[in-house]
């Protein structure tokens with residue numbers, strides 16, 4: 375079984391694992407932790423003179439689906455990278471805790487590009503997301519389960535190159551989910567897909583999240599996607615949270631729902647600065 379991946383998570387020691395290194399990962403903890411809570415206290419991030427995040431305070435309860443929207447360059451990906459420990463804040467504190475209040479480790483991130491290993495089959499690409507030391511029969515079983523979650527069980531032995539863009543992104547999602555993370559971070563995961571595939575994938579993400587119950591943080595440009603999936607949407611502007619909006623529409627949600635359209639309008643006004 376291959377043990378090298380572009381899907382990232384923390385080891386048991388938490389924050390410092392993989393910081394700033396891009397693709398290195400540490401083993402997932404032996405026992406999945408359940409959904410985690412996130413607490414940001416006065417988080418600042420600077421890159422030289424570029425003051426990207428300015429004293430962000432944010433409490434995300436366990437199991438919440440949070441979406442982050444805002445103009446290009448406003449710091450969405452930066453904030454997400456801090457949450458999963460790929461980078462550190464310049465100042466302030468980030469705490470990720472499991473249901474017992476212990477510092478939680480297993481966080482995963484999915485990017486816009488699926489970043490699959492071209493020389494490994496679909497099922498081996500998924501098994502890469504498991505912790506080290508899982509016996510290969512169990513790894514195959516768990517990877518097959520994760521593929522079933524994303525409706526790709528029949529592609530297990532396929533090469534990634536033979537899949538469509540949406541299918542590849544589902545493999546990336548399965549790889550992120552196979553270790554049952556407490557936090558799933560999604561950075562524009564559907565950004566490269568066509569409009570119809572995007573809608574199908576939104577429904578899939580929504581269903582998987584309701585079935586598995588992890589905490590989710592989604593970065594997206596698409597306010598329609600944000601209100602379709604999230605319990606709560608925040609707008610980032612000038613390094614701060616300029617709007618924090620609860621989306622109370624029941625699931626399953628339907629595109630074209632006037633209530634969702636109202637939320638979308640509010641978000642667009644906040645992002646574009648229209649009265």
Ligand SMILES: Nc1ncnc2c1ncn2[C@@H]1O[C@H](COP(=O)(O)OP(=O)(O)OP(=O)(O)O)[C@@H](O)[C@H]1O
Nearest residue numbers: 421424426444445446447448449450451452453595
């Ligand atoms: N590693 C880095 N080194 C220096 N500057 C960085 C780094 N990462 C991000 N930045 C800067 O931080 C700011 C925020 O970038 P970030 O990628 O978080 O934006 P974003 O909101 O995700 O944008 P987009 O919607 O275009 O993806 C930008 O000005 C960017 O140039």
Ligand SMILES: [Mg+2]
Nearest residue numbers: 450451452593
């Ligand atoms: Mg970004």
